Amino acid sequence: MRATLEDRLQKAAIFLQEDKLEDSITEYTEALKHPLSSTQKIDLYMVLGRLYQKLKMPNKAIAAFQESLILYKTEQEKGNEAEIASVHNNLAAALLPSDVSSAITHYKAAISFYKELVEANGSSYTSHLANTHFALGEAFVQKGNLLSAKKHYKEAIKRYEALPELNALKARAHYQLGVIYTDEFNLFDAKKHYTKALDLYELQESSGNGPGMAIMAALHNNLAVTYNSMDEHPKAIAAYQRSLDIYKQLTSTHRDVFLPYEAATLNSLAILFASSQELEKAIDYMQQSIDAYHSLSDLHPEQYIHYLATSLHNIGLFYFEDKNYQKAEHFFSEALSLRRKMASEEPEAFGPDVCATALNLVELYQINLETQLDISLKSKSLEILDEVKSRLDSFKDHRLVINNMRMDCIAQMEYFNAIDLETLTLQYVTKKTSEYKEEINSTILPSEKFVFQQELTSLLEEKQAQFPENIEINALLVMSYNDLAWLLLRMNQPEKAKSYIHKGQLLDDSSHLLLCNLAHCFLLEKEAQKALDHYRKFLSADVGSQGFTDIIRKDLEMLLKEGADKNLVNDIREALTI
Structure with a gap:
C-alpha cells in the first residue's frame, strides 16, 4: 500500500524527534513526490535545507534553499517578504564556506527585505535586520573586505541599540570591529579615542564647570570619533566643525602648539566626508590639512613629514575615487617621493608606506595604460614594482596588510610583464565595442544608431590598420561593417x-x-x-539549425516596416518557402 503524504510527514516528524536526521530526510524527500501546493513545497525544501545543514551537507542544503527561492519567485505573492528574507539568510549561511561572494549577495537581498519590513512594521523585524547586518559583516571579513565589514558591523550595532535583550550580540559586533582596527594598526587609537571621548563627555556633564578651550576642542573631536563609529555622520561632522573652530582660534595665538591639532581635525573631517562619498568636501578639507602639514614640516620635518605624506597619499586616493586620475597621479607621486626619503633613513618604519603608495600609483598606471594605450607606462610600472618587491622581500613582517601587498605586487608584475600593445588594443576595442553597443541599443532611429556605429567603425579601422593580422580585431571590424550595412538598409540606402x-x-x-x-x-x-x-547561397551555409532561416524572416519583417516592396518580399518568401 502506497504511503500517503500524511504518513510521510508523520514518519519524518517521528524520526526528527528521535534525532534520526537521515531517515527524516528520506521521508521529506518522498513527500515531495506527492501532489503539493507551492507553499507545501517551499516548507518542505526549507526543512530539508536545514536538515542538510545540520548534517554538514552544504551542497544539498544550498540546492534545497534555492528550490524554495525559485518557488517564491514563481509565486510572486505579497506578504511573503519575511519568509523570502529567511530563505536568503539560510542560503547565504550555506554558501558562506565555499562561495563568499554569492553569500554576500544573498545577505544583501535579505537586508533589503528586512529594511522594508522594519519601515512597514516598526520594530518587529529589527532583530532580524540587525542579525543579518552582523552576518554580512562576518562574510565581508571572510572575503577580506574590511571596509564593508566595518560598515555592516556598525549598522548592526546601531540596530542593536533598540534591542537591549541582544546586548551580547552587540558586544560581539564591537569586538569584531576591534579586530578589524587591529588589522589596520588602528585598534589602540580607536579604543583610546572612543573611551576617552565618553570619559571626557561624562566629566563635562558631571563637573558643571566649563573646561578650557583646548579641552573643549579635544572633547568635540573625540565625540566626533564616537559618533562616526556609530555611523552618526551628521553629529560627527558637527562635532568636528566645533572642534576645528576652537583649534583655529587657538592657532591664531599659539600656532606652534595648536596647528598640529587643527591639521589632524581637518584630516579627520576629510576622511569622514570621503566615507560618505562626499568627495568634493573630502578633497577640500584634506587640501587644508596638507597646507597645514606643509607649514609644520617646513619647521619640524622629522616630526611632521610623515603626516604630510599620509595626507598627500589620502588626497590621491580621493581623486582616484573621483576618477580624476591626473590629480591622483600628482599627489601619489608627491607622497611617494616623501615616503621614499623617510624609508631611506628608516626602512622598516616607512618602507610599507612606500609600497602602499607605489602600488596605488601602479594601479592608476594600469587604468591609464588600458584607457590611453600608453605602452610607456608598462616599463614605468615595472620599475616601480621591482622596487616594491625588493622592499617587501626585505621585510620579515608577515602582518595581513604586508602579505596583501606582496600578493598585489606579484599579480601586478604578472600583468605588466605579460601585457603588450596588441593585447591592450584588443582589450580596448572590445570594451569600446561593448560601450558603443549600449549607446546604439539605447537609441531608436536607425539614423541615430548609425552615428554611433560609424564612430565605432572608425575606431576599429584605426586599430585594424595598426594590427592588420589580429584575428579578433578583424572580426570586430567585419561585424561593425555588417552592422553599418544593416542600418543603411533600414534607411533604404542599399548602394552605401x-x-x-x-x-x-x-x-x-x-x-x-x-x-x-x-x-x-x-x-x-x-x-x-x-x-x-544570394539568399539561397546564405541558406546553403546553414548547418541545419534553421537559424539562418529565422534571420532572413526577421530581417524581411523589419525591412517591410521600413518601406521595402511588399510584393517583392512576399515573392522572396514564397520562393524560399519561409
Whole structure:
C-alpha cells in the first residue's frame, strides 16, 4: 500500500524527534513526490535545507534553499517578504564556506527585505535586520573586505541599540570591529579615542564647570570619533566643525602648539566626508590639512613629514575615487617621493608606506595604460614594482596588510610583464565595442544608431590598420561593417550598404551575415533574382539549425516596416518557402 503524504510527514516528524536526521530526510524527500501546493513545497525544501545543514551537507542544503527561492519567485505573492528574507539568510549561511561572494549577495537581498519590513512594521523585524547586518559583516571579513565589514558591523550595532535583550550580540559586533582596527594598526587609537571621548563627555556633564578651550576642542573631536563609529555622520561632522573652530582660534595665538591639532581635525573631517562619498568636501578639507602639514614640516620635518605624506597619499586616493586620475597621479607621486626619503633613513618604519603608495600609483598606471594605450607606462610600472618587491622581500613582517601587498605586487608584475600593445588594443576595442553597443541599443532611429556605429567603425579601422593580422580585431571590424550595412538598409540606402559589405568581404569573404545583407541590398534595388540567389547561397551555409532561416524572416519583417516592396518580399518568401 502506497504511503500517503500524511504518513510521510508523520514518519519524518517521528524520526526528527528521535534525532534520526537521515531517515527524516528520506521521508521529506518522498513527500515531495506527492501532489503539493507551492507553499507545501517551499516548507518542505526549507526543512530539508536545514536538515542538510545540520548534517554538514552544504551542497544539498544550498540546492534545497534555492528550490524554495525559485518557488517564491514563481509565486510572486505579497506578504511573503519575511519568509523570502529567511530563505536568503539560510542560503547565504550555506554558501558562506565555499562561495563568499554569492553569500554576500544573498545577505544583501535579505537586508533589503528586512529594511522594508522594519519601515512597514516598526520594530518587529529589527532583530532580524540587525542579525543579518552582523552576518554580512562576518562574510565581508571572510572575503577580506574590511571596509564593508566595518560598515555592516556598525549598522548592526546601531540596530542593536533598540534591542537591549541582544546586548551580547552587540558586544560581539564591537569586538569584531576591534579586530578589524587591529588589522589596520588602528585598534589602540580607536579604543583610546572612543573611551576617552565618553570619559571626557561624562566629566563635562558631571563637573558643571566649563573646561578650557583646548579641552573643549579635544572633547568635540573625540565625540566626533564616537559618533562616526556609530555611523552618526551628521553629529560627527558637527562635532568636528566645533572642534576645528576652537583649534583655529587657538592657532591664531599659539600656532606652534595648536596647528598640529587643527591639521589632524581637518584630516579627520576629510576622511569622514570621503566615507560618505562626499568627495568634493573630502578633497577640500584634506587640501587644508596638507597646507597645514606643509607649514609644520617646513619647521619640524622629522616630526611632521610623515603626516604630510599620509595626507598627500589620502588626497590621491580621493581623486582616484573621483576618477580624476591626473590629480591622483600628482599627489601619489608627491607622497611617494616623501615616503621614499623617510624609508631611506628608516626602512622598516616607512618602507610599507612606500609600497602602499607605489602600488596605488601602479594601479592608476594600469587604468591609464588600458584607457590611453600608453605602452610607456608598462616599463614605468615595472620599475616601480621591482622596487616594491625588493622592499617587501626585505621585510620579515608577515602582518595581513604586508602579505596583501606582496600578493598585489606579484599579480601586478604578472600583468605588466605579460601585457603588450596588441593585447591592450584588443582589450580596448572590445570594451569600446561593448560601450558603443549600449549607446546604439539605447537609441531608436536607425539614423541615430548609425552615428554611433560609424564612430565605432572608425575606431576599429584605426586599430585594424595598426594590427592588420589580429584575428579578433578583424572580426570586430567585419561585424561593425555588417552592422553599418544593416542600418543603411533600414534607411533604404542599399548602394552605401554595399560599400561596407564589400569592405567586410575584403577582410573575411566567408562571412555569412555579409552575404545575407548583400541579398537585402539586391532586394531593395528590386533585383529579385540576384537577391534570391544570394539568399539561397546564405541558406546553403546553414548547418541545419534553421537559424539562418529565422534571420532572413526577421530581417524581411523589419525591412517591410521600413518601406521595402511588399510584393517583392512576399515573392522572396514564397520562393524560399519561409
